[in-house]
Amino acid sequence: MANQFGSKIKELRETNGLLQRQVASQLEIDTPMLSKIERGERKAKKEQVLQFAKLYKADNNELLTLWLADQIYDVIKDEDVASKAMDVAQEELKIKSKRTKKK
Amino acid sequence: MANQFGSKIKELRETNGLLQRQVASQLEIDTPMLSKIERGERKAKKEQVLQFAKLYKADNNELLTLWLADQIYDVIKDEDVASKAMDVAQEELKIKSKRTKKK
DNA sequence: CTTATATTTGTCAATATTTGACAAGTCAAT
DNA sequence: ATTGACTTGTCAAATATTGACAAATATAAG
Numbered sequence: 001m002a003n004q005f006g007s008k009i010k011e012l013r014e015t016n017g018l019l020q021r022q023v024a025s026q027l028e029i030d031t032p033m034l035s036k037i038e039r040g041e042r043k044a045k046k047e048q049v050l051q052f053a054k055l056y057k058a059d060n061n062e063l064l065t066l067w068l069a070d071q072i073y074d075v076i077k078d079e080d081v082a083s084k085a086m087d088v089a090q091e092e093l094k095i096k097s098k099r100t101k102k103k
Numbered sequence: 104m105a106n107q108f109g110s111k112i113k114e115l116r117e118t119n120g121l122l123q124r125q126v127a128s129q130l131e132i133d134t135p136m137l138s139k140i141e142r143g144e145r146k147a148k149k150e151q152v153l154q155f156a157k158l159y160k161a162d163n164n165e166l167l168t169l170w171l172a173d174q175i176y177d178v179i180k181d182e183d184v185a186s187k188a189m190d191v192a193q194e195e196l197k198i199k200s201k202r203t204k205k206k
Numbered sequence: 207c208t209t210a211t212a213t214t215t216g217t218c219a220a221t222a223t224t225t226g227a228c229a230a231g232t233c234a235a236t
Numbered sequence: 237a238t239t240g241a242c243t244t245g246t247c248a249a250a251t252a253t254t255g256a257c258a259a260a261t262a263t264a265a266g
Contacts, residue, residue, distance in 0.1 A: 004195065020242065030227065035243055042225080061184050068188035071178050073195050076171060081164050082196055085171035090189055092107065092176050123213065133256065138214055145254080208266085215260065223252070231244065236237100 003040035003073070005049075005066040010038040012056040027051050043071070106143035106176070108152075108169040113141040115159040130154050146174070 013023055024034040027048055036042040044052070049067045053060045076082035116126055127137040130151055139145040147155070152170045156163045179185035 004191070019240090021240090031242070032228080032244080033226070035241095039243085041244095061187075064182070065184040065187045065191055068179060068182055068184055069191035069195065072175055072188060072192035075174050075178060076192070076196065077199075079167070079171055081168040081171055083193070084164075084168045085175060086189060086193055086196075088107070088168055088172035089175035089179070090186070092172060093179065093185055093189075096180075122211090124211095134213070135215080135257080136255070138212095142214080144215095210265080211263085213260105213262070215258105217257085217259100219254100219256090221252100221254070223250105225248100225250070227248095228246085229244105230246100231242100233242080234240090236239080 001040050003070040005044070005063065005070050006038045006040040008063065008066055009044075009052050009056070012052070012058055013038075016056050018055075023055060026055055040070070043067075104143050106173040108147070108166065108173050109141045109143040111166065111169055112155050112159070115155070115161055116141075119159050121158075126158060129158055143173070146170075 013020070020031045020034045020038075024031045027034070029048075033042065037044050037048075044067060046064075046067070049063050050060060052058070053063045072086075076085060079085065116123070123134045123137045123141075127134045130137070132151075136145065140147050140151075147170060149167075149170070152166050153163060155161070156166045175189075179188060182188065
């Protein structure tokens with residue numbers, strides 16, 4: 001059930017010597033919610049990822065990467081063709097990123 | 104808007120000389136829905152992917168791969184760390200697949 | 207141009223999923 | 237047994253997804 005992002009922010013919280021209560025109030029969520037995010041039972045919003053980074057003095061991109069990786073993993077975890085699909089998606093990403101970022 | 108899976112099944116439908124109407128009725132959906140799936144506006148269910156493969160005499164895994172790749176792409180498309188996250192997810196997949204498939 | 211058929215677009219309500227909040231639970235230390 | 241930190245379970249509200257339909261736009265044929 002645990003995921004990479006959750007484990008990371010739990011670890012960061014502990015090395016920063018903070019309680020769930022303290023962090024939760026900063027993010028304006030309750031402690032059960034934070035507990036669930038840390039254990040991978042709920043997923044954080046992108047905005048919250050940035051708040052975690054700031055609060056724990058961690059690198060934005062590092063946390064965003066773990067957070068996004070968990071979401072990818074969620075999509076593929078039960079699929080036989082997961083690995084092949086990743087390759088195809090990566091290829092698609094490469095191709096589309098040529099045409100500069102839209103939207 | 105178009106995606107890989109949609110383009111593929113549209114192509115397959117045409118090489119098989121079938122109309123949306125005919126395919127849709129087999130899948131028990133209406134033609135607007137099929138149209139949307141082909142253009143990537145809606146995503147097919149996994150079950151439908153298998154029906155497409157059967158109907159078009161195509162390879163299950165090939166279609167499933169494109170279908171899954173589109174879903175991965177959807178998750179990462181607007182993210183700066185997309186590529187790094189893919190690497191991390193792939194790594195996670197490798198690690199977890201050692202412990203034989205659960206669920 | 208008019209009709210006929212194929213596909214696409216737009217909208218909407220029904221359904222499903224996700225979210226946030228709360229009460230109550232466990233666990234560890236005192 | 238009380239306190240503090242965290243976890244679990246449940247629920248309704250908010251959001252998102254789905255399927256169905258009517259209407260619009262092609263495309264092709266006469």
